[in-house]
Amino acid sequence: MSRLTRNSTDRWRGGQLFLCLVLAIIGCFSAGRVQGSDDPRADFFESKVRPLLISKCHACHSAANDDPAAGLMLDSADAIEESGAVIAGQADDSLLIEAVSYESGLDMPPDQPLSDQERAVLRKWIDDGAFFPDTKPVSGFDLAGRRDSHWAWQPVNPPEIPATGTTASDPIDAFVQRSNGPHDGVDRATWLRRVTFALTGLPPTPDQLEEFLADQRPDAKYRWVNRQMADPEFGVRWGRHWMDLVRFAETYGHEFDYPIPHAWRFRDWVVRSINEDVPFDQFVVEQLAGDLVPSPRRDPVDQTNLSKQGSAFWWLGEAVHAPVDVKDDQAIRVDNQIDVAGKAVLGLTIACARCHDHKFDAISQADYYSLSGILQSTTRSIGWLDPDGKVQQRVDECRRSLDQLQTVAFANADLGRLEKAEVSNPPSDLPNDAELVFDLTQGWPDGCTTEGWAFEPFETDAITPAVTPSIVPTPDGDSVAIETHPAGWLDSRVAGVEAAGVWRSPPFVIKQPHLIYQLAGQDQCEIRLVVDGYFMGDYHTLLFSGMRIKVDQPSAGDDGHWGWQVQGGDLHHYIGHTAHLEVWDPGPGWVGLARVYQSAEAKKPDSSVAPVQLFDAKSVFASQARPDQWDSILQTARSRVYRSGGPRAVPVLQSSKLTGRDVPLAVRGDVHQPGDPVPRSDLTAFRIAEGQEEKGSQSGPIDRLELARRWTDPANPLTPRVAVNRWWHHVFGQGIVASCDNFGVLGQMPSDPDLLDHLADRLMRGDWSRKRMVRDFVLSDAFADPSRIQRLEGEAIRDALLTISGRLDRRIGGPSVPIHLTSFMTGRGRPRSSGPIDGQGRRSLFVEVRRNFLSPFMAAFDTPAPSTSVGKRNVSNVPAQALAMLNDPMIDDLLDHWIQTLMKGGPVDDSSATGRLIDSVYMQAFARKPTEQEFAVAEQFLVESESVAVGLRDFVDVLVNTKEFIFVP
Numbered sequence: 001m002s003r004l005t006r007n008s009t010d011r012w013r014g015g016q017l018f019l020c021l022v023l024a025i026i027g028c029f030s031a032g033r034v035q036g037s038d039d040p041r042a043d044f045f046e047s048k049v050r051p052l053l054i055s056k057c058h059a060c061h062s063a064a065n066d067d068p069a070a071g072l073m074l075d076s077a078d079a080i081e082e083s084g085a086v087i088a089g090q091a092d093d094s095l096l097i098e099a100v101s102y103e104s105g106l107d108m109p110p111d112q113p114l115s116d117q118e119r120a121v122l123r124k125w126i127d128d129g130a131f132f133p134d135t136k137p138v139s140g141f142d143l144a145g146r147r148d149s150h151w152a153w154q155p156v157n158p159p160e161i162p163a164t165g166t167t168a169s170d171p172i173d174a175f176v177q178r179s180n181g182p183h184d185g186v187d188r189a190t191w192l193r194r195v196t197f198a199l200t201g202l203p204p205t206p207d208q209l210e211e212f213l214a215d216q217r218p219d220a221k222y223r224w225v226n227r228q229m230a231d232p233e234f235g236v237r238w239g240r241h242w243m244d245l246v247r248f249a250e251t252y253g254h255e256f257d258y259p260i261p262h263a264w265r266f267r268d269w270v271v272r273s274i275n276e277d278v279p280f281d282q283f284v285v286e287q288l289a290g291d292l293v294p295s296p297r298r299d300p301v302d303q304t305n306l307s308k309q310g311s312a313f314w315w316l317g318e319a320v321h322a323p324v325d326v327k328d329d330q331a332i333r334v335d336n337q338i339d340v341a342g343k344a345v346l347g348l349t350i351a352c353a354r355c356h357d358h359k360f361d362a363i364s365q366a367d368y369y370s371l372s373g374i375l376q377s378t379t380r381s382i383g384w385l386d387p388d389g390k391v392q393q394r395v396d397e398c399r400r401s402l403d404q405l406q407t408v409a410f411a412n413a414d415l416g417r418l419e420k421a422e423v424s425n426p427p428s429d430l431p432n433d434a435e436l437v438f439d440l441t442q443g444w445p446d447g448c449t450t451e452g453w454a455f456e457p458f459e460t461d462a463i464t465p466a467v468t469p470s471i472v473p474t475p476d477g478d479s480v481a482i483e484t485h486p487a488g489w490l491d492s493r494v495a496g497v498e499a500a501g502v503w504r505s506p507p508f509v510i511k512q513p514h515l516i517y518q519l520a521g522q523d524q525c526e527i528r529l530v531v532d533g534y535f536m537g538d539y540h541t542l543l544f545s546g547m548r549i550k551v552d553q554p555s556a557g558d559d560g561h562w563g564w565q566v567q568g569g570d571l572h573h574y575i576g577h578t579a580h581l582e583v584w585d586p587g588p589g590w591v592g593l594a595r596v597y598q599s600a601e602a603k604k605p606d607s608s609v610a611p612v613q614l615f616d617a618k619s620v621f622a623s624q625a626r627p628d629q630w631d632s633i634l635q636t637a638r639s640r641v642y643r644s645g646g647p648r649a650v651p652v653l654q655s656s657k658l659t660g661r662d663v664p665l666a667v668r669g670d671v672h673q674p675g676d677p678v679p680r681s682d683l684t685a686f687r688i689a690e691g692q693e694e695k696g697s698q699s700g701p702i703d704r705l706e707l708a709r710r711w712t713d714p715a716n717p718l719t720p721r722v723a724v725n726r727w728w729h730h731v732f733g734q735g736i737v738a739s740c741d742n743f744g745v746l747g748q749m750p751s752d753p754d755l756l757d758h759l760a761d762r763l764m765r766g767d768w769s770r771k772r773m774v775r776d777f778v779l780s781d782a783f784a785d786p787s788r789i790q791r792l793e794g795e796a797i798r799d800a801l802l803t804i805s806g807r808l809d810r811r812i813g814g815p816s817v818p819i820h821l822t823s824f825m826t827g828r829g830r831p832r833s834s835g836p837i838d839g840q841g842r843r844s845l846f847v848e849v850r851r852n853f854l855s856p857f858m859a860a861f862d863t864p865a866p867s868t869s870v871g872k873r874n875v876s877n878v879p880a881q882a883l884a885m886l887n888d889p890m891i892d893d894l895l896d897h898w899i900q901t902l903m904k905g906g907p908v909d910d911s912s913a914t915g916r917l918i919d920s921v922y923m924q925a926f927a928r929k930p931t932e933q934e935f936a937v938a939e940q941f942l943v944e945s946e947s948v949a950v951g952l953r954d955f956v957d958v959l960v961n962t963k964e965f966i967f968v969p
Helices: 014-026 041-056 077-083 095-100 116-127 143-149 171-180 188-200 206-214 220-230 233-245 263-275 280-292 307-315 326-346 365-376 387-409 420-424 569-574 617-621 627-642 704-711 718-732 753-765 770-779 794-805 856-860 879-887 889-903 911-926 932-944 948-959
Strands: 378-385 435-439 449-452 467-473 480-486 501-504 514-531 548-553 563-567 578-585 590-599 613-616 650-657 663-666 674-678
Touching: 041 116, 095 116, 171 753, 188 206, 188 220, 188 233, 188 770, 206 911, 220 233, 220 770, 233 263, 233 326, 233 718, 233 770, 263 280, 263 307, 263 650, 280 307, 280 326, 280 650, 280 704, 280 718, 307 326, 307 378, 307 650, 326 365, 326 718, 365 378, 365 663, 365 674, 365 704, 378 449, 378 501, 387 627, 449 650, 514 569, 548 563, 578 590, 613 617, 617 627, 718 753, 718 770, 753 770, 794 856, 794 889, 856 879, 879 889, 889 911, 889 948, 911 932, 911 948, 932 948
Parallel strands: none
Antiparallel strands: 378 650, 435 590, 449 501, 467 480, 480 613, 501 578, 514 548, 514 563, 514 578, 514 590, 663 674
């Protein structure tokens, strides 16, 4: 219930209402240069609407047709307006919607109706105003010409520092004052509030304000800035900016809003990387390809791999369970990945080239599919961290014991004897049409990859190349047998049953409705068939039943270890699709794989699974000089293979490399109309001109690591420009290029190209240090410009309220606090329980982000939906914000706690105590004391209130609803 209506009428007397009006007047100020965002409809049009019009309408209704059908053209804003077929804002009244709905006899397109999704795109486009860019697409596609003619592709050119005739101490101010002239600056208290919010997203405390104002040293500001940048809260504030760019959320959305595993670890990785001032180029590389970095960044305390955690960047988007068209599902996912990476790193709308060459920028459709091939050669994975190397230590102990055992065992020639025919011949009773997919008897196929420890190749000079021994207990458990089988077979026991890992096969084409596996294992290990990159089988098997085999059969075969298993289920739906196998050992447990066939018959062989051989340990060691010593070696190896309860690896979301493969260009963006394969590569516009040496670039197809290196190469002008422009936007409220996510033709020109290039060059010469650049920004005279004003984001408003109420918990990182659910937050996927109303006092960054249950308070203050990259938030000023500040139960709870904190200071009945309370709330809320007028109004209000506590509660309610609280001057 509203604060203004929940109290009795007599509490809101005329004097109190007058207080609201007075404080609203004297506590507000001009909005100054508050800027809205760029028109988001442009991106929607280029990525959704234009491709649809081209693929479904332009063949008959465009200037490319000499005689457009019915004289209607849909390829320009003027043509659409003249036609009258579209009424902006009124989809239901538009002839275009009538035609594509097949309801009036117009029935367009005539050959095949649009899908419901396609009609929804057109409806949204029209209802949102039928945006169509004024810029005309360039006729033809001269990629080199576009690159050479657009400013953003040109090399960074450090300009001369302008002479201003002023006392500008930094080149930043020389550039700014050249355009705007000098200014007197803001007072020190205003500057402190401004800079503290900019750096940490929190308000300064009264003690901090007093300390700063008392510091009259010439470098007081520099000292304060360094102190704030050393505070871990800096990473929280600037990490939130990056979360917008990577569309961070902790659930997949869609129907059931399934959780993204370990997403919070990526968030914490971002915060830590920013606090440690990881060079921005490295920060980008680790997100694009941290799993491939040859010398990863390590935690100085526990030596865990920090680099690979950044590669979760690719897997934070939305995902659909049970897609009817899994190929299209993969295409949509990759489209989002390309869109996010292109905007976040390069400020380019690369995804607009999915269906055709980019209509404005130097990006070809082939460029899009060259990147798509790189991403389709990547998979989502759960990797593991090993704090202090304890898991590796145990694996090494296990392998050393097995090495000792093998040295002894192979002294017995019988153990190394596997007949060649026995090794290579398939079972005689396989189905007649069975086709071999993989035979690990002959070694691992080219292109397979591993993650973790369970499947690390086990090599020793003592082993006959064709044989690897494994140690297994006999059925009664009292004695031990020695098992031998071909070395290439997967067998995760060689690392110990506690070791986790995954082995991935090269891709292959599904040709038959069944796969037949020769395998072994136990304890919930799995063999997974991954079709077209689909990974949501973790949550739902609809349309994908049978795609995972639980290998939990300690006596799978006639010999007690190895047997056959058939996979079928929904596999028949995916004949002709590309797939790969993943052999998962999450530990504890073990899994083995020897051969894979595909067949039309769901029949597994009945024959034995030679060449597995079992030997009794006593007979093996009987001829040894010291059989008791060898028995000790055997028992040690056995105990180390099967021991449990050891250190556990820490799971993380990451990317993993698959066998590289080129993908075909999809005609008009339709994956079911494949064209020629496109080699995996970077954008053509970035490649060195023909005839020049490509310095440091590998020849042939590239992978994510090479792509990351090229995107962060100093010769690439976009990455440093985009980075410094975004930081400038966050500090000053407006980027030098206002369209932070679009440096292309449809974006805006830089307001000061020289300043932009100076900053880009400065970033690269300054070791790509984010902190150094931000420090220079906030210490510049430009930052103290009194005409500047910025509205706080929803997160900063909430965090400020936590701070002044005394409820702020400054812990950094860890699993997210569950989102508080109101009664209006309903639907499938709703969590069974609600989180605490105050988020346990944690900062907003550490409160769970569920795509289907986003915070209403944050939505009111323009926190973007996590669907694509957003470098510049909307800055709206709407009634919903005032209503949220008045009615949100969280606000009520925090203000109640603030009053309790204020009242703990002692008696409040005398006038001096009332005065101290008034001063205190102004200092905490606004980092300043009240003016004489404000003090007089507040004092009168408290005196006339039912009690000081009651009046104070209403008083702070009014204060936090003034513009001064949510805007920073």
